[in-house]
Amino acid sequence: MKNEKRFVKYDKELQIEAYWFQGILQKFPQHFHEYYVLGFVEKSGLRHMCYDNVDYYITAGDVLLFNPCVPHNCEPMDNDLLDLRCLNIKPEIMSQFMQELTGSEEVPLFASPVLRGDELSGSLLRELHQMIMQEREDLAKEETFYFLLEQLVAAGISKTSIEAKAPPVRRVTEHLLGHYTEKVTLEELAAVACMNKYSLLRLFTKTEGITPYRYLETIRIGKAKELLAQDLEPAEVALMTGFSDQSHFSKFFKEVIGLTPGQYRNIFKVKQ
Structure with a gap:
C-alpha cells in the first residue's frame, strides 16, 4: 500500500523486538515463529486467522498471544487497513522473566491466541511498545x-504440556533442522520417516499444521534473522540459508515477517 508504514526496533535492555505496522493490507501465509509474539490490534476490519488448525476472527482491540512454533496464518476479510503492534520474545528471555515473576523458569503456554475484552493487557502492551519505539531507557x-x-x-495460561510428536514426524523435523541449507526432497523425507511420500505428507501436515516445505522455509527464515542481526548482506544470507535466490528469499521474508531483509538488518545498526 502506498501510505503504509512499517517500523521496527530492537530493545537491547529487554532483548525483545518491537514491530509497528500502520495501514497495511497484507495476507500472512502459513508459518510459525520460534519465539513468542504478543500483539495488539489497534485498528482493523475483520480478519480471519487459522492458529493451530483452529479458526479465529480478530478485530480492533484484540490482544494476540502466539506460542513458539505454532503454525498460523491471517488474512483480511474486507479492505480495511491493519494497524498492529507486536513484541517478539525468545523463549529463553521469557524464561528469565518468568523466573522472577513466578519463581519457576517454566515458560508459559497461552491457552488461546486471542484475548478479547482485556483492556488492561491491551493498555500495558501498547504502553510498553511505545516506550520501546521511543527508545526509552528508564525504569x-x-x-x-x-x-x-x-x-x-x-488472564489465563494453559498448564497442559505439549504433546510429544509421533516418531516419524520428529525424525523429519530434526532432519529439516539439520539440513535447512541444502536442497531437500519429499522422497528424502519419506526415507527418513520410513513412510511413503503421500502418507508422510498427510501425517506431517495434520500433526504440525503446516506442510514439510513450508516448515523448511520457516526454519530458513528464522536462521536468516539471526544472520541479518550480525549485519550480513541479504544476498549472502539467502545463500547461507538454502534459498534458491535472493528474490525468493526477500519475497518470503516480507510475507512472513512483514519487513524486507534489509529493513530487519538495519534495526541492529542503531546506536552502534
Whole structure:
C-alpha cells in the first residue's frame, strides 16, 4: 500500500523486538515463529486467522498471544487497513522473566491466541511498545513489562504440556533442522520417516499444521534473522540459508515477517 508504514526496533535492555505496522493490507501465509509474539490490534476490519488448525476472527482491540512454533496464518476479510503492534520474545528471555515473576523458569503456554475484552493487557502492551519505539531507557519500561506478563498470567495460561510428536514426524523435523541449507526432497523425507511420500505428507501436515516445505522455509527464515542481526548482506544470507535466490528469499521474508531483509538488518545498526 502506498501510505503504509512499517517500523521496527530492537530493545537491547529487554532483548525483545518491537514491530509497528500502520495501514497495511497484507495476507500472512502459513508459518510459525520460534519465539513468542504478543500483539495488539489497534485498528482493523475483520480478519480471519487459522492458529493451530483452529479458526479465529480478530478485530480492533484484540490482544494476540502466539506460542513458539505454532503454525498460523491471517488474512483480511474486507479492505480495511491493519494497524498492529507486536513484541517478539525468545523463549529463553521469557524464561528469565518468568523466573522472577513466578519463581519457576517454566515458560508459559497461552491457552488461546486471542484475548478479547482485556483492556488492561491491551493498555500495558501498547504502553510498553511505545516506550520501546521511543527508545526509552528508564525504569518505567522494565516495570511495564513485568506488569504486562503478570496480567497475561492472570488472564489465563494453559498448564497442559505439549504433546510429544509421533516418531516419524520428529525424525523429519530434526532432519529439516539439520539440513535447512541444502536442497531437500519429499522422497528424502519419506526415507527418513520410513513412510511413503503421500502418507508422510498427510501425517506431517495434520500433526504440525503446516506442510514439510513450508516448515523448511520457516526454519530458513528464522536462521536468516539471526544472520541479518550480525549485519550480513541479504544476498549472502539467502545463500547461507538454502534459498534458491535472493528474490525468493526477500519475497518470503516480507510475507512472513512483514519487513524486507534489509529493513530487519538495519534495526541492529542503531546506536552502534
